[in-house]
Amino acid sequence: MxxxxxxxxxxxxxxxxxxxxYVERTILExxxxxxxxxxxxxxxxxxxxxxxxxxxxxxxxxRAIAAAILTHxxxxxxxxxxxxxxxxxxxxxxxGTLPGLPLLxxxxxxxxxxxxxxxxxxxxxxxxxxxxxxxxxxxxPF
Amino acid sequence: xxxxxxPFLTGVPELLVLRMLSGREMYGYxxxxxxxxxxxxxxxxxxxVVYPVLHALEEGGALKARRxxxxxxxRVYYAVTTKGKRRLEHLSDExxxxxxxxxxxxxxxxxxxxxxxx
Numbered sequence: 174m175x176x177x178x179x180x181x182x183x184x185x186x187x188x189x190x191x192x193x194x195y196v197e198r199t200i201l202e203x204x205x206x207x208x209x210x211x212x213x214x215x216x217x218x219x220x221x222x223x224x225x226x227x228x229x230x231x232x233x234x235x236r237a238i239a240a241a242i243l244t245h246x247x248x249x250x251x252x253x254x255x256x257x258x259x260x261x262x263x264x265x266x267x268x269g270t271l272p273g274l275p276l277l278x279x280x281x282x283x284x285x286x287x288x289x290x291x292x293x294x295x296x297x298x299x300x301x302x303x304x305x306x307x308x309x310x311x312x313x314p315f
Numbered sequence: 316x317x318x319x320x321x322p323f324l325t326g327v328p329e330l331l332v333l334r335m336l337s338g339r340e341m342y343g344y345x346x347x348x349x350x351x352x353x354x355x356x357x358x359x360x361x362x363x364v365v366y367p368v369l370h371a372l373e374e375g376g377a378l379k380a381r382r383x384x385x386x387x388x389x390r391v392y393y394a395v396t397t398k399g400k401r402r403l404e405h406l407s408d409e410x411x412x413x414x415x416x417x418x419x420x421x422x423x424x425x426x427x428x429x430x431x432x433x
Contacts, residue, residue, distance in 0.1 A: 195370050202343050202366050202391055209344040210362075233361015241364040245371040 179203055182235040189243055190253025199242065207232055326406050328368045331358075333377065333395060333403040340394035343369065369393055377402045 179200045186196045207228050214224035232238075242248060252259040279286060335341065335349045346369075347362045372378040377399035383390050395403065 198370065198391065199366050201389060203363055205342075205388060205390065206344050206347075206362060208388070231362055233363040235363075237361050238363040238366075242367040242370075245367050245374075247371055247374040248367065 178207075179235070182239060185235075185239050186242060189239070190249045191242060192248060192250050195242075195248050199238075203232065203238070326409065327358075328360075328365070329372060329377075330403070330406040330410055332365065332368050332372065333399055333406065336378065336393055336395045337400070337403060340392045342390040342392050346393070372399065372402075375402075 182203075183196055183200050186199065187193065191199075210228035210231050211224045214227045215221070219227065246254055331350050331354070332346060335346050335353075341349065343365055344362075347365055350358070350365075369378065369380075373380050373393070375398075377396060378393045379396050380391050380393050383392055
C-alpha cells in the first residue's frame with residue numbers, strides 16, 4: 174500500500190499536534206500525488222526505479238513537508254495551540270462532571286440497585302422483627 | 316512606506332493557489348501542474364508543500380474541499396469560495412503594489428540614488 178511510505182510523516186504530524194483530519198487528508202493527497210508523478214514518469218518512458226526516484230524528488234522530502242505544515246497554526250489541534258486554556262477547560266469539565274457521576278452510575282445500574290435495596294430492606298425487616306421479638310421476650314413479665 | 320507587508324512575504328503561495336483555482340475546481344496535482352505551466356517553472360518548490368497551503372486556506376474559509384472518486388482514485392477537489400475571491404483580490408492588489416515599488420527601485424527611481432556613488 175502506497176500510504177505506508179508516508180507512515181513516518183503521519184506519526185510525526187500526529188506527535189506534533191496536527192489535527193488528525195488534516196493528517197489523514199495530507200497522507201491521502203500525498204499518496205495520490207506520488208502515484209500521479211510516478212505514472213507520468215512511466216508514461217514518459219522511464220524505468221520503474223527511475224520513475225519512483227523522480228516522483229519522490231518532485232514531491233519533496235517528508236521533513237520539508239512536515240515543516241511546511243507546522244508553519245500553519247490553524248492546522249494544529251486546539252490543545253497544541255492553547256495548552257493552558259485546554260488544561261483549564263479540561264479541569265473545569267472534570268470538576269463539573271464529578272458530582273454527576275454517582276447519578277449516572279445509579280441510572281445505569283438501576284436493576285442492581287433495586288435488588289440491593291430490596292435485599293437490605295428485607296434483612297432490616299427480618300432483623301428488626303427478631304430484635305422486637307427478643308425485646309418482647311426479655312421484658313415479658315413472668 | 317506606511318505599512319508593513321506580511322502578505323507580500325508569506326502570501327505568494329496563497330496567491331498562486333487561489334489564482335489557479337479561480338477558474339475551476341482542481342485537485343493538488345492539477346494545481347501544481349497549472350502553476351508550473353503559467354509561471355514558466357520560474358518558481359521551484361517540493362510539490363508536497365502545496366497541501367498545507369490548501370488546507371490552511373480551507374480552514375480559513377477561502378476554499379472548500381470535496382472528495383471525489385475518479386477511476387478508482389480518491390481525489391480531493393478544491394474550489395474557491397466567495398471569501399476566497401475577496402482574498403485573491405486583496406492579495407493581487409498587494410502583490411501589484413509591492414512589485415510596482417520593487418520595479419521602481421530596480422529601475423533607479425529610488426530616493427537614495429545609486430548606492431555605489433553614495
